[in-house]
Amino acid sequence: MDTSTHQPVQQSVAExxxxxxATTPLGDWVRELCDAPDGGNLLSMTINVIIIIIAICAFxxxxxxxxxWMERKLAGRFQRRLGPTRTGPFGLLQTAADGLKLFxxxxxxxxxxxxxxxxxxxxxxxxxxxxxLAVIPFGPSMWIADPELGLIFISAIAGLGVLALxxxxxxxxxxxxxxxxxxxxxxxxxYEVSLILCFLLIVLASGETNLxxxxxxxxxxxxxxxxxxxxxxxxxxxxxxxxxxTAELNRTPFxxxxxxxxxxxxxxxxxxxxxxxxxxxxEYVHMFIAAAIGATLxxxxxxxxxxxxxxxxxxxxxxxxxxxxxxxxxxxxxxRLRIDQLMALEWKFLLxxxxxxxxxxxxxxxxxWIL
Amino acid sequence: MxxxxxxxxxxxxxxxxxxxxxxxxxxPEAQAExxxxxxxxxxYFIKRPIVGAFSLLTGMGITLKTLCNVTSTVTxxxxxxxxxxxxxxxxxxxxxxxxxxxxxxxxxACTLCEKACPNGTISVLPMKNxxxxxxxxxxxxxxxxxxxCSLCVEACPFDAIRMGNDFEHATVDKxxxxxxxxxxxxxx
Amino acid sequence: MDLVQTEIPEGFTRSAGGxxxxxxxxxxxxxHPSTHGVLRLMVxxxxxxxxxxxxxxxxxxxxxxxxxxxQSLIQNIHLTDRLDYLSCHMTNLGLCLAIExxxxxxxxxxxxxxxxxxxELQRIQSHLLWWGCFAMDLGALTAFLYxxxxxxxxxxxxxxxxxxxxxxxxxxxGGCVSDLPNEFIPRILKxxxxxxxxxxxxxxxxxxxxxxxxxxxxxxILSKERALSHGCTGPVARASGINYDVRKDEPYxxxxxxxxxxxxxxxxxxYDRYTVRIEEMRQSIRILEQACKDLPDGDFxxxxxxxxxxxxxxxxxxxxxxxxGNFSTYVxxxxxxxxxxxxxxxxxxxxxxxxxxxxxxxxxxxxxxxLATLDPxxxxxxx
Ligand code: SF4
Ligand code: SF4
Numbered sequence: 001m002d003t004s005t006h007q008p009v010q011q012s013v014a015e016x017x018x019x020x021x022a023t024t025p026l027g028d029w030v031r032e033l034c035d036a037p038d039g040g041n042l043l044s045m046t047i048n049v050i051i052i053i054i055a056i057c058a059f060x061x062x063x064x065x066x067x068x069w070m071e072r073k074l075a076g077r078f079q080r081r082l083g084p085t086r087t088g089p090f091g092l093l094q095t096a097a098d099g100l101k102l103f104x105x106x107x108x109x110x111x112x113x114x115x116x117x118x119x120x121x122x123x124x125x126x127x128x129x130x131x132x133l134a135v136i137p138f139g140p141s142m143w144i145a146d147p148e149l150g151l152i153f154i155s156a157i158a159g160l161g162v163l164a165l166x167x168x169x170x171x172x173x174x175x176x177x178x179x180x181x182x183x184x185x186x187x188x189x190x191y192e193v194s195l196i197l198c199f200l201l202i203v204l205a206s207g208e209t210n211l212x213x214x215x216x217x218x219x220x221x222x223x224x225x226x227x228x229x230x231x232x233x234x235x236x237x238x239x240x241x242x243x244x245x246t247a248e249l250n251r252t253p254f255x256x257x258x259x260x261x262x263x264x265x266x267x268x269x270x271x272x273x274x275x276x277x278x279x280x281x282x283e284y285v286h287m288f289i290a291a292a293i294g295a296t297l298x299x300x301x302x303x304x305x306x307x308x309x310x311x312x313x314x315x316x317x318x319x320x321x322x323x324x325x326x327x328x329x330x331x332x333x334x335x336r337l338r339i340d341q342l343m344a345l346e347w348k349f350l351l352x353x354x355x356x357x358x359x360x361x362x363x364x365x366x367x368x369w370i371l
Numbered sequence: 372m373x374x375x376x377x378x379x380x381x382x383x384x385x386x387x388x389x390x391x392x393x394x395x396x397x398x399p400e401a402q403a404e405x406x407x408x409x410x411x412x413x414x415y416f417i418k419r420p421i422v423g424a425f426s427l428l429t430g431m432g433i434t435l436k437t438l439c440n441v442t443s444t445v446t447x448x449x450x451x452x453x454x455x456x457x458x459x460x461x462x463x464x465x466x467x468x469x470x471x472x473x474x475x476x477x478x479x480a481c482t483l484c485e486k487a488c489p490n491g492t493i494s495v496l497p498m499k500n501x502x503x504x505x506x507x508x509x510x511x512x513x514x515x516x517x518x519x520c521s522l523c524v525e526a527c528p529f530d531a532i533r534m535g536n537d538f539e540h541a542t543v544d545k546x547x548x549x550x551x552x553x554x555x556x557x558x559x
Numbered sequence: 560m561d562l563v564q565t566e567i568p569e570g571f572t573r574s575a576g577g578x579x580x581x582x583x584x585x586x587x588x589x590x591h592p593s594t595h596g597v598l599r600l601m602v603x604x605x606x607x608x609x610x611x612x613x614x615x616x617x618x619x620x621x622x623x624x625x626x627x628x629x630q631s632l633i634q635n636i637h638l639t640d641r642l643d644y645l646s647c648h649m650t651n652l653g654l655c656l657a658i659e660x661x662x663x664x665x666x667x668x669x670x671x672x673x674x675x676x677x678x679e680l681q682r683i684q685s686h687l688l689w690w691g692c693f694a695m696d697l698g699a700l701t702a703f704l705y706x707x708x709x710x711x712x713x714x715x716x717x718x719x720x721x722x723x724x725x726x727x728x729x730x731x732x733g734g735c736v737s738d739l740p741n742e743f744i745p746r747i748l749k750x751x752x753x754x755x756x757x758x759x760x761x762x763x764x765x766x767x768x769x770x771x772x773x774x775x776x777x778x779x780i781l782s783k784e785r786a787l788s789h790g791c792t793g794p795v796a797r798a799s800g801i802n803y804d805v806r807k808d809e810p811y812x813x814x815x816x817x818x819x820x821x822x823x824x825x826x827x828x829x830y831d832r833y834t835v836r837i838e839e840m841r842q843s844i845r846i847l848e849q850a851c852k853d854l855p856d857g858d859f860x861x862x863x864x865x866x867x868x869x870x871x872x873x874x875x876x877x878x879x880x881x882x883x884g885n886f887s888t889y890v891x892x893x894x895x896x897x898x899x900x901x902x903x904x905x906x907x908x909x910x911x912x913x914x915x916x917x918x919x920x921x922x923x924x925x926x927x928x929x930l931a932t933l934d935p936x937x938x939x940x941x942x
Binding site for chain 2: 074076077078079080081082085329330332333334349
């Protein structure tokens with residue numbers, strides 16, 4: 001990801017899928033060092049993979065730090081407060097300070113909990129997050145993996161986070177945790193349906209499941225983005241995507257999983273210290289991922305809004321952060337829904353409408369009524 | 372609307388139920404209309420989501436307005452604004468015994484404050500001066516016990532004590548909370 | 560872990576584990592974010608559905624009624640601060656009224672007005688705090704801060720008035736401790752004006768919010784009959800349609816001089832309790848404006864006595880309407896300096912008793928909503 005720089009991507013799909021053609025200076029340099037200029041050997045591949053892993057780790061921790069700070073600062077402003085001000089300039093180091101505190105805290109495990117599942121759970125959500133980060137095209141040649149079935153891969157991996165909540169809540173042996181975990185399970189299963197219908201709409205429109213090709217398909221001006229290009233249907237799908245992804249992220253108004261006033265913390269009631277911070281970190285990385293996917297599918301990914309502006313990762317960042325602002329805004333405005341209303345919203349409202357929207361989009365595409 | 376006097380003599384059960392005139396959209400009737408009747412398709416599936424979405428957007432508008440309005444911040448950054456922070460004169464901080472320029476206080480050791488205190492926070496230890504008159508020896512005030520009710524100040528007939536305006540009372544040493552308020556023994 | 564218990568825990572009508580599904584018990588509290596203090600609710604749950612609730616109280620019992628027997632009547636006033644700490648002016652007033660009645664103390668005109676002004680300000684303040692906590696219990700954290708922000712303005716006024724923000728200890732038999740500070744009335748009127756616009760904003764942010772409506776309408780219904788039989792008073796009873804307000808029915812002080820309405824609910828659900836409280840704030844503003852307009856000059860306290868004594872075998876009783884309902888004080892005297900016995904009747908105690916009626920059959924999240932709309936103050940229950 002960070003290992004690559006700009007390269008003209010006027011290659012065909014077949015070319016891009018060939019691992020030898022999409023190269024980066026850093027990767028090339030490593031390959032040269034290992035005496036394998038064409039194709040690479042085991043050593044160069046290992047080194048390159050390690051570089052990528054470090055880059056992803058660095059990127060996700062940085063993102064989480066920035067997002068936590070942003071959330072707290074914005075929350076403060078939404079609530080007529082200042083937000084963090086004491087740690088570093090504008091409280092920028094607040095997350096680092098919090099993280100340090102959490103790392104130094106005693107790792108506490110309830111006696112009756114099951115150690116294996118209890119400690120396994122915090123590791124899973126970040127793993128899933130890393131795997132999804134790998135397929136997101138950050139820039140014209142800034143991506144780690146480019147599977148043909150990118151969207152399918154994402155929807156498959158997205159379940160991993162929920163699995164973690166289920167395992168963790170079951171392992172903590174606490175009724176509050178268990179209820180939080182079960183709610184998370186029910187919620188994720190339901191909302192994934194609508195989420196995938198949103199994906200499906202884009203797949204239908206662009207005829208691709210490869211994320212890079214979806215982005216390339218939206219090149220040009222901003223009216224070439226799917227949100228506008230598909231008149232009406234794109235916008236509705238985008239709104240549905242925002243709603244369902246908020247639910248997938250377990251954020252207010254769908255945060256029944258954590259619901260601190262009902263479940264005292266939900267699935268992470270029994271977690272503290274570093275284990276808790278893993279959940280916390282993953283939550284924010286997931287938030288970035290959801291926003292990045294939304295930006296990729298609907299808002300043209302790394303494409304600039306106007307043709308004469310240069311494309312690049314900054315556009316993806318700007319769009320993602322705009323969506324993240326929406327998430328934060330929701331969280332600090334809305335009360336939370338009850339679990340049965342949450343289910344009703346999905347099964348009685350979002351799912352039928354998504355299906356209708358899909359059919360509508362299908363008609364639009366079939367008739368060629370695309371901008 | 373019935374007048375208050377009518378309210379007084381009619382027992383509550385027989386009284387006509389009065390509804391306030393200005394409850395607007397929140398009259399129980401309006402609510403009953405909202406919830407009790409079986410909603411039509413239009414009301415349930417079309418009007419409700421639209422009205423609901425609009426209400427949510429209004430709420431978001433209010434928070435956004437706060438976000439953009441920088442002057443709405445009410446946070447006080449405490450240690451920094453210490454110099455400008457003033458407590459109102461009536462503030463009940465802790466019991467203090469003011470001393471004049473000569474270092475004299477007004478206490479006559481009459482122990483009225485000690486009696487007025489609900490929880491034995493004050494101990495007035497009198498002593499005899501050279502003229503064999505009862506004067507204040509030690510005025511012991513146990514701050515860790517004080518409920519800051521200011522009954523002692525009200526009881527004092529000589530205005531010898533009053534409530535201070537200091538509010539930074541945190542300490543790591545509990546013994547320091549037991550104080551002797553008078554700087555020197557009673558007036559001669 | 561054995562989720563199915565065979566013996567029935569104290570207070571429950573039947574044990575979990577019968578029926579078709581496995582029920583289980585859940586302890587909400589004494590340390591739980593939504594019980595607003597140290598209340599313990601033992602809940603029998605079937606999945607998410609609440610089957611039965613048994614409240615356990617007494618975790619913050621401080622034996623204030625017993626303490627009262629060793630304190631003089633005046634010293635007791637500061638103990639009433641610690642009952643319903645969110646409407647402590649009103650609880651202060653309750654005891655003061657009882658003392659005035661027993662010891663035959665008159666109150667000057669100005670003091671009566673000051674009392675009304677301060678009590679109604681406190682009612683708004685208490686309802687604002689409730690509004691914030693209610694929103695927080697439903698997950699809207701921003702409204703919580705907004706409520707506290709508005710409350711702060713009134714608290715600042717109180718701080719200037721009597722030097723404390725929570726434990727006021729301001730009323731005395733025969734009047735108040737001190738006169739209103741300078742420029743106090745214009746500031747109150749300014750707050751009233753401000754509150755009017757703010758309440759409309761709150762309507763937009765919370766009351767009209769669809770999620771709030773969905774979560775509160777038709778939830779936690781307390782019928783009129785059950786409300787009566789549980790002895791509910793205040794906004795809770797009025798939301799169930801019981802037209803009872805101590806200020807109207809047994810006016811104390813000079814409440815019968817003011818023109819205000821008693822908002823009533825129709826169904827007795829959470830939304831009614833919500834709107835009744837919001838409307839009560841508007842009515843309090845009305846009372847405040849009238850009282851500020853009519854405030855006469857004069858003394859703020861009748862002539863002070865060194866000791867207020869209620870004659871032997873004289874019993875005095877007073878009821879006041881706190882922000883939560885009917886708060887009554889019953890003082891029995893044996894003629895000494897200290898009362899023989901003081902009994903307080905707290906509204907919250909009755910309300911907590913009604914919680915099983917209100918919340919069983921609904922979801923766990925609704926239990927939190929019901930608890931939030933009851934607005935319990937736990938120290939008032941336990942005393
Ligand atoms: S303020 Fe109250 S508790 Fe404190 S010393 Fe005075 S009378 Fe006693
Ligand atoms: S402080 Fe006042 S009441 Fe207390 S002993 Fe001295 S003179 Fe008497």
